[in-house]
Amino acid sequence: MRQRAQIGFLPDGRRLHLHDGPIDLIVEAFGSPSEIAAAYRVAAERFVTVLDELCGELPLLRQPARKDGPFPVRVIARRMFEAVAPYCERTFITPMAAVAGAVAEEILGTMTSAANLSRAYVNNGGDVALHLSPGEHFVAGMVERPDCPSLFGTAVLDSMQPVRGIATSGWRGRSFSLGIADAVTVLADRAAMADAAATIIANAVDLPGHPGVVRVPACDLAPDSDLGDRLVTQEVGELSSAEITAALDAGVFLAQSLLSEGFIGSAALHLRGNTRIVGATAEQCFVAASKPAQSRSLIHA
């Protein structure tokens, strides 16, 4: 058969597109042309084995993480496990919650260790790993609802801050959510950490037992989901402003806790047009959409 992974440039001829099964990466590196070429070459070489590696340990990665193991073996799987381990005692979480961020990190790490790049990003379906050399910055555009992308704001990420990972989770996205958040965007030191944190914060934005929320056992939708028979959100009906506030409060409470423990840099929680921002650097990071972007932005859904 044809090699399964698809590797090509996007129509702009600048961004690399890597696709294999459910993994879909948009990659862009900045630097001298020869360094960019070297980075893309190693990224492509590394990419072709990623899915097989993950699938080799898939049954373990779909189990709730436990601090006493068993532990996965391969590097990406270990990164997934490490990203979710801090949360495994307080909530339900499997390493799959960090798969997108962990893959993005791995490809970014492969590129930056092989080439001298001023900036680079790997966007794995909205979960983004970033590289910034001193003095550089990125502007990330953010969307409120992943299913109908429109920018509601931007985040300026500069090399002085430790943030190198962005992730978004919500019930309208590709993965199932236990909560009702339209989108929770998290900035963290690393993409896998951001991914795991966004997942549990989005789960926490919730109104347990609310009659307007349609929930279905995950296994009824996808028999092999890592969420098993847990109820996942399929539809959210009318919500009063008090209910919106209550749901967001629950998420903000968890986000503040994760912030104080140093797991995240900041978070933006969205529900029905209401946005709550958590994090000391939030004022610097999340900028109103009306302000023109200072440099090339990456759309982040």
Next chain:
Amino acid sequence: MPEDDAIRCDACPVLCYIKPGRTGACDRYGNDNGQLVRIDPHVVLDRAVTRGDSVVPFLDRDREWDGSIVAGPENFVTAIGAGTRYPDYKPAPFIISSVVQGVDMVTVVTEGIFSYCGVKVKIDTDRHLGPETNTVRAQGEPVGHVTTSEYGSQMLSLGGVRHLTGGSRQEGTATCETLLNLCNRKPVELTIDEGATVIVQAGKPPIVDGTREERMRVGCGSATIGMFAKQWFGKVDEVVVVDDHITGVLSEHQAGKLLGVPETGIKMKGRRSTPGRYFRVAEPGTAWGGTNIEDPLSILQNFNPKIAWPKLRLLMVSTTGEHYAYFELNETLQPVERELPDSLSESVARIKENCEPALSTALFMGGAGGSLRAGVTENPVRLTHSVRDALTSVTCGGAPVYVWPGGGITFMVDVTRMPENAFGYVPTPALVAPIEFTLKIKDYATLGGYMDHVRPLEFIMQGEGRRHLSARPENPWPLAQPKASKSDPRSDP
């Protein structure tokens, strides 16, 4: 675990179980009433991005090709990488207009999903590959059968809906992979029940049971006698051209008689057809002249002592010149092998020289069904009529096709005239092949085309996700204007 209405997707190693009406983890494959299908995003450019097709190739830019444009003095958009519109009631992904010699033309470009398709393989060899109608296997699974042999070639018919979807999952997968590899000009190993194992690659010599076939036979044994009798006359007393079909004997053959070659008392095994022509001197095989013999003398009986004479010179040669042996009779009229005299080695070399290089060739054959046609026009049968009437020309990745007469649009194309890696597959399993319909825009409107989806050529030319390829000089230019007359050839057989 999976309930009985969920299906397992094997498009990637995640192996999702997918419930009816839902998609797997990738959002690309879904369960449509128990069938695994590739789900297409709604937007053409989205599809192009998500498939990774019709984007500029990354590695091996100049060798591999997955783009969408054939360039020449003008440009023609092929369907490769265009994507498809399952389940096809929507307009085709690209409907491109261009002006050709002042006439507005439109090319409807789509990739078709072909369940009804197969590959006809012609293997230039006289070696016996296996009995007619016997099963051809790949990876142990039945993928086709041996069909009627042709002059100097063995023929295989591979694929078809019965193997693709009518048998086990493994059978379908092996068939799809075999067809895909053959169409994309990759080598495929095939084993024939009670026959040979042959490695086939379009445009390359076949390898039969580990032996690379070099040349086609110059003709049958009898024809070879006729062609070379004059060159042998006077240099040798008897020539036997060993051939699985018709073995020729110079002294008995009409050509020998005309030259006045005397009788030699040779006695052949097998069944005599007409003078100097013998059927079934041995069993079919992969040795001398497509027979199973390693020792050519095994097809001879004792010479008639009343006619033969000591020192009688005998040449035995196969129809390709690859096998030959020279004998002289001793005092007891038994053949004794001797070195081939120089005077005869020239004729053996000439037999070889007259044999064309042996190749495997593969024609993709498929039927453009109702739903694919619906992507071209709202009234699908009108497309069929338009092709019949030669108003619409059909190409496959820009290569000419032969449209089989009769109903439907069943066509054949030589895969070596198409760009490389033009074919894909879906895990249904079925093959994905490019197909383009080109016609005058006026005719397109008449047959109920999607006029509001017609976009100018510049639409594609200004985008960046395309690949320019030089048109193959041996192919007619796809935008050459279709003729309006029924008698004109609409395609290049």
